[in-house]
Amino acid sequence: MFAARQSFNSLFQKRAFSASARAASKVTVLGAGGGIGQPLSLLLKLNPRVTELALYDIRGGPGVAADLSHINTNSTVTGYNPDAAGLADALKGSEIILIPAGVPRKPGMTRDDLFNTNASIVNSTVPIVSEVYKARGVYNPKRLFGVTTLDVVRASRFISQVQKTDPSNEKVPVVGGHSGVTIVPLLSQSGHPSIAGEARDALVNRIQFGGDEVVKAKDGAGSATLSMAMAGARFAESLLRAAQGEKGVIEPTFVDSPLYKDQGVDFFASRVELGPNGVEKIHPVGQVNEYEQKLLDAALVDLKKNIQKGVDFVKANP
Ligand SMILES: NC(=O)c1ccc[n+]([C@@H]2O[C@H](COP(=O)([O-])OP(=O)(O)OC[C@H]3O[C@@H](n4cnc5c(N)ncnc54)[C@H](O)[C@@H]3O)[C@@H](O)[C@H]2O)c1
Incomplete structure (x- = not known):
């Protein structure tokens, strides 16, 4: 979406x-x-x-x-x-x-x-x-x-289930894209930076592939709709707040971004400050650990291909 x-x-x-x-x-x-x-x-x-x-x-x-x-x-x-x-x-x-x-x-x-x-x-x-x-x-x-908001919504819910906390207090930046390994949760920047080992692997995997749980459970009747509607409505609300003059409205979203253009990746999701004209400021990914850098490297490889696929599609279907 x-x-x-x-x-x-x-x-x-x-x-x-x-x-x-x-x-x-x-x-x-x-x-x-x-x-x-x-x-x-x-x-x-x-x-x-x-x-x-x-x-x-x-x-x-x-x-x-x-x-x-x-x-x-x-x-x-x-x-x-x-x-x-x-x-x-x-x-x-x-x-x-x-x-x-x-x-x-x-x-x-x-x-x-x-x-x-x-x-x-x-x-x-x-x-x-x-x-x-x-x-x-x-x-x-x-x-x-x-709209990559659903990945952020899932990340805060899933981490709260592991940590037994209130999900509304959990903020997990999720960067990259919105497809499998391109979804990169930055747990080191969450409120629980010390999650490591198998617990971290399991959590990252669930955030990246959480959508599959819904697809499987719906058994042929589609993918996430209700949680996606909530995520889409939250994103729209943020756009409206920013359009109506509120400052400091930040949402992770997939936009035309300068962050990795030097690596041939023209679009990237990161924390974006919204304003009356749309994108106000694209925040960099920030400090990541070695584990997250590997996730990011893998994401960039796939993202580049996904983006090229979109561009090629338009060329082939003018
Ligand atoms: N960004 C995300 O996080 C995210 C999450 C879940 C699903 N999705 C995507 O959202 C899309 C919709 O999912 P859904 O479960 O609501 O599907 P759905 O089949 O229930 O609904 C899709 C609707 O789009 C309408 N439609 C199809 N072509 C159209 C057109 N050319 N103009 C106007 N309307 C058109 C259909 O009539 C239908 O009502 C899918 O492409 C899905 O992959 C995105």
């Missing part, structure tokens, strides 16, 4: 960021009828920062919208189908566009296996979108985000 902070009034018109625009926050969900899209839309309907919710899907957008529109919060909810102007109307004037559209994993599939049918893995989709935007002359690297 990924998110874009719109800078266009209509799709291709730059919009001035006025105080009134700040007060009115339209959020669009593309793929709103899906397993992630529905609970994500529900959480957005409950978010008082959202004033207008536009729900688009190739099937079922208006139904989800009608249902959510009865919830007694002030935001308006409108559903759109892919008819004549459906998509354009859903996007018009939107502050944030959340895209949980696609096909979820089945048991035994890696995220990379999805690529040919779906091209929906964050590591490759963000480069795909950036290439498409570049081709249209509207790419703004500060406003395109791969």
Whole structure:
């Protein structure tokens, strides 16, 4: 799943960021009828920062919208189908566009296996979108985000289960990407830097491959939807807080990043400070230990391939 902070009034018109625009926050969900899209839309309907919710899907957008529109919060909810102007109307004037559209994993599939049918893995989709935007002359690297929040959410939950602590107090930076070994939890920067040996291996493995637990348990019915909806809603909330002027809002997210460009890796997830224009500051990975450096090295190898795959996909499908 990924998110874009719109800078266009209509799709291709730059919009001035006025105080009134700040007060009115339209959020669009593309793929709103899906397993992630529905609970994500529900959480957005409950978010008082959202004033207008536009729900688009190739099937079922208006139904989800009608249902959510009865919830007694002030935001308006409108559903759109892919008819004549459906998509354009859903996007018009939107502050944030959340895209949980696609096909979820089945048991035994890696995220990379999805690529040919779906091209929906964050590591490759963000480069795909950036290439498409570049081709249209509207790419703004500060406003395109791969949502890796679920990895951070899982990391704090899993470490709390091992340490028997409150997960809301656990902060584990997770950097790299959003696919298997590209997910690099930095336990040395968490509140439990001394976890080592088998306990560390098990925890890191669970964070990297936690999504597989859900895919297996759902037994063919898809991948994480409810936890992903929560993660997507948290990321949207952070974007809105930053857009509405709050300082110091930081989320790990997969963005066009200078950190490893010298190694040919153009996109990377690290802690990113968000602001009214999207990316405000990309924080470096910081001090890592030898174990984490090895994880990082392995992640960079895969990330480079994932990103290239996205770029090649656009070249082959202009
Ligand atoms: N970033 C993450 O952490 C993360 C986590 C879990 C799943 N995902 C991905 O999110 C995506 C959605 O997962 P899901 O479980 O909700 O799947 P789902 O099949 O339940 O829902 C997908 C929805 O997208 C819609 N859709 C498909 N093509 C569309 C298009 N061109 N325009 C608009 N809508 C379209 C479908 O009609 C469906 O309603 C998958 O690609 C999955 O791999 C990402």
